[in-house]
Amino acid sequence: MRTALREKTGAWQSRNIAARLSGLLRAGLRRQSVAGGWAAPLEGVVRDLEGLNRRTEQDFLQVGGRLAEFLSITRQVSADMAALSALFAGEGGQSASQLLSRILVRCRETEARAGAGDRALAAACEASGRIARSFRAFGETVSMFRVLASLTRIETARLGNTGAEFGNLAEEVRSLTESIQSGGRGILETSSILQERIQSAVSRVSNLRASALQELPALISAALAALRSLEERHGRAQEASLRQAAECTEISAAIEDLTTTIQFHDVTRQRVEHVAAALRRMCAEPQDGVKGGNAAPLDARTALIIQSSQLAEAEQIFAAAVDRIERDLESIARRVQGLAQASRTLLGFAEGDHGSFFLQMESRFTAILKILASCDQAENETDAVLGGLEQTVARMRAAVADVREIEIQIRRLAINAAIRAAQIGETGSALHVIAEVMQRLALASAGVTGEAAGDLAAMGDAAGWLSGGSQQDAESVLSEVRATVLELHSSSEMSFSRLNQIAALSQRLCDDIHAVRAGFSAGAAFAECVGRARAALAQVGEHARAIPDEPDAMPSAKQPFEDLAKHYTMQSERDVHESVLAGAAISRPAEAPAPATVSGDPDLGDNVELF
Amino acid sequence: MQDVYSAPPMFQWRQQYAVNVEEIDHEHQGLFAAAERMHQAMLAGLGKQVLQDLLAKLVSYTCVHFAHEEQLMERVGYPGLNEHRAQHLDLRSRLELLRKRAAAGEVTMTIEVAQFLIEWLKQHTATSDLRIAGYVTSDVKHRLSPLPEAS
Numbered sequence: 010m011r012t013a014l015r016e017k018t019g020a021w022q023s024r025n026i027a028a029r030l031s032g033l034l035r036a037g038l039r040r041q042s043v044a045g046g047w048a049a050p051l052e053g054v055v056r057d058l059e060g061l062n063r064r065t066e067q068d069f070l071q072v073g074g075r076l077a078e079f080l081s082i083t084r085q086v087s088a089d090m091a092a093l094s095a096l097f098a099g100e101g102g103q104s105a106s107q108l109l110s111r112i113l114v115r116c117r118e119t120e121a122r123a124g125a126g127d128r129a130l131a132a133a134c135e136a137s138g139r140i141a142r143s144f145r146a147f148g149e150t151v152s153m154f155r156v157l158a159s160l161t162r163i164e165t166a167r168l169g170n171t172g173a174e175f176g177n178l179a180e181e182v183r184s185l186t187e188s189i190q191s192g193g194r195g196i197l198e199t200s201s202i203l204q205e206r207i208q209s210a211v212s213r214v215s216n217l218r219a220s221a222l223q224e225l226p227a228l229i230s231a232a233l234a235a236l237r238s239l240e241e242r243h244g245r246a247q248e249a250s251l252r253q254a255a256e257c258t259e260i261s262a263a264i265e266d267l268t269t270t271i272q273f274h275d276v277t278r279q280r281v282e283h284v285a286a287a288l289r290r291m292c293a294e295p296q297d298g299v300k301g302g303n304a305a306p307l308d309a310r311t312a313l314i315i316q317s318s319q320l321a322e323a324e325q326i327f328a329a330a331v332d333r334i335e336r337d338l339e340s341i342a343r344r345v346q347g348l349a350q351a352s353r354t355l356l357g358f359a360e361g362d363h364g365s366f367f368l369q370m371e372s373r374f375t376a377i378l379k380i381l382a383s384c385d386q387a388e389n390e391t392d393a394v395l396g397g398l399e400q401t402v403a404r405m406r407a408a409v410a411d412v413r414e415i416e417i418q419i420r421r422l423a424i425n426a427a428i429r430a431a432q433i434g435e436t437g438s439a440l441h442v443i444a445e446v447m448q449r450l451a452l453a454s455a456g457v458t459g460e461a462a463g464d465l466a467a468m469g470d471a472a473g474w475l476s477g478g479s480q481q482d483a484e485s486v487l488s489e490v491r492a493t494v495l496e497l498h499s500s501s502e503m504s505f506s507r508l509n510q511i512a513a514l515s516q517r518l519c520d521d522i523h524a525v526r527a528g529f530s531a532g533a534a535f536a537e538c539v540g541r542a543r544a545a546l547a548q549v550g551e552h553a554r555a556i557p558d559e560p561d562a563m564p565s566a567k568q569p570f571e572d573l574a575k576h577y578t579m580q581s582e583r584d585v586h587e588s589v590l591a592g593a594a595i596s597r598p599a600e601a602p603a604p605a606t607v608s609g610d611p612d613l614g615d616n617v618e619l620f
Numbered sequence: 621m622q623d624v625y626s627a628p629p630m631f632q633w634r635q636q637y638a639v640n641v642e643e644i645d646h647e648h649q650g651l652f653a654a655a656e657r658m659h660q661a662m663l664a665g666l667g668k669q670v671l672q673d674l675l676a677k678l679v680s681y682t683c684v685h686f687a688h689e690e691q692l693m694e695r696v697g698y699p700g701l702n703e704h705r706a707q708h709l710d711l712r713s714r715l716e717l718l719r720k721r722a723a724a725g726e727v728t729m730t731i732e733v734a735q736f737l738i739e740w741l742k743q744h745t746a747t748s749d750l751r752i753a754g755y756v757t758s759d760v761k762h763r764l765s766p767l768p769e770a771s
Contacts, residue, residue, distance in 0.1 A: 367731045374728040382725075498728045499665030505731045506662040509738070510630050 038301035087257035128469035136464030349515030423448035667730030
């Protein structure tokens with residue numbers, strides 16, 4: 010618009026209206042008296058108009074300054090919106106998807122681990138039961154060894170010197186029996202502890218399963234719902250924030266347009282300046298031979314009507330401009346208010362709303378973190394139990410190995426005893442029987458401890474797998490899930506804070522615009538001042554008197570008016586002038602001719618001067 | 621997530637919030653500053669890092685500040701004393717609950733705390749407290765001497 014108007018200024022031909030008018034006054038009114046009373050009201054009008062220009066200039070400068078502030082705030086809101094949009098489109102969505110994947114993987118892993126752990130612990134529990142039963146029966150074996158040791162001692166004593174080859178067989182059997190009894194008792198006790206541990210582990214794992222298989226699906230369901238909701242809202246919020254960023258840009262453009270409109274004030278200001286200058290010159294013209302009275306010369310009436318017309322036109326242009334400024338301010342304020350409200354509803358954010366989307370998300374984040382913490386705790390407790398199980402199984406395996414070593418020694422003794430008994434013939438037959446029984450008993454015992462060793466080896470492997478293996482992975486997954494939840498929360502709090510800021514800024518802008526709109530009284534002040542000025546001009550014009558026909562004066566006084574009329578480019582002024590020359594009755598100018606307006610280029614008169 | 625955004629203050633004490641009692645205005649400024657620190661941290665996604673410290677400070681702050689306000693209201697015979705005291709009690713208990721939750725490791729509550737601060741500053745400090753200011757200014761300001769230290 011400004012460019013078009015500048016082009017118009019190039020074609021403007023009546024820039025020197027004031028100069029022409031001044032020449033007219035100099036030539037036509039040279040002989041008029043200005044010292045009389047008619048000049049005083051004109052001087053008052055000049056002062057009034059100059060004051061008006063100063064006041065409106067200050068008003069418009071102030072409004073222009075505020076508009077510059079508004080533009081700055083709008084650009085800031087626009088930048089906020091763009092940042093928010095980037096936030097929605099950024100890592101939040103990806104993190105959400107990754108979080109979902111991790112939770113699902115974690116759930117499947119937990120299910121698999123729970124199934125395998127169940128089977129391993131069931132097998133360990135069964136083996137532990139078998140070991141306990143075997144070693145409870147082991148007492149009978151020990152008693153039998155004791156009996157055999159006693160029989161050996163009796164039989165070797167009966168053989169006397171013949172039995173010397175058996176040496177301290179009885180003592181060795183007794184000693185080994187005590188060792189095997191001690192080992193068996195240890196295994197039995199440890200077996201009991203083992204059973205308790207396994208039962209405890211089963212209980213812990215059951216708790217974990219209860220947490221994992223009951224709470225985790227609920228967790229996943231909640232997370233899925235939250236993330237779906239988050240993604241949907243982020244998608245909508247991104248679209249909305251882009252729309253709002255575009256709206257901000259449009260508001261900025263509207264403010265810039267308004268700032269341009271404000272500059273139209275120069276047009277009216279200059280008109281008023283011209284009128285004031287013309288009136289000032291009229292008042293300042295030196296007395297030039299014509300004795301005037303208190304009334305202005307009749308020809309001055311024309312000049313005053315033209316000035317009045319200029320003022321009327323300026324007033325109407327000014328009123329139209331002010332009206333547009335006020336309407337534009339109102340429109341911008343409405344749009345900014347809409348922006349503030351849209352910002353608040355974006356992502357379901359509502360000030361003071363305790364059920365807002367953000368708070369719901371926080372509540373979900375908290376729930377997810379709590380379940381992750383309980384999973385962590387259950388796993389840690391299970392780890393502790395399984396770690397203890399491994400140690401217990403290791404101790405039992407050592408004890409069983411000791412017993413098996415003793416069994417081997419007993420079998421060796423029994424074999425030696427049987428050989429010697431066979432060597433001494435019939436007298437050694439009883440010992441031979443004892444040795445054979447001892448050998449069979451040791452063999453049977455070895456069978457029991459062998460099975461126990463096999464069970465313990467299997468239990469050790471199971472405990473090792475349960476306490477190690479994928480545990481580290483599970484911890485890693487839990488840790489990653491926790492980090493992702495916290496990252497999502499950070500993203501959420503950033504969005505919340507930005508929206509808060511955008512809403513506050515928009516509201517502040519809206520309030521400021523309303524304040525400027527409410528305090529903008531230049532239109533009324535201008536109309537009032539112009540009304541006063543035109544009334545004063547009309548009054549002076551009404552009292553103008555005819556100048557005596559002086560041959561050397563009138564032609565030179567009338568000619569410039571006619572010249573001026575020919576060169577008028579403003580139709581309204583031309584009309585006024587022609588009507589005056591045609592002898593129309595001069596009256597107080599109640600209604601000015603329709604002025605050019607500033608609402609569109611085609612309506613602008615050629616006399617519009619822009620700076 | 622890198623933040624290149626330079627944000628203006630969200631919580632900023634303004635002269636229009638002045639109660640015109642120096643100690644109380646100074647304490648209000650402290651409250652706004654603490655809230656703004658939280659807001660700035662949240663804008664960077666780091667609200668969790670300042671949460672516990674902020675809540676601890678706020679709990680400590682309210683002990684002194686609310687006592688000051690209540691002393692002032694008592695001394696000037698403010699007619700809304702009981703209502704205002706009830707508001708203090710409510711704010712204090714809600715703040716204490718938030719502090720306990722944060723101390724128990726609940727870190728994802730910064731938005732809730734921010735909502736709480738907005739409500740506090742807008743509905744209490746910038747509204748209820750100003751009614752005290754109006755009363756003090758219009759009636760008995762000239763009779764006030766500095767407040768004693770709150771226990």
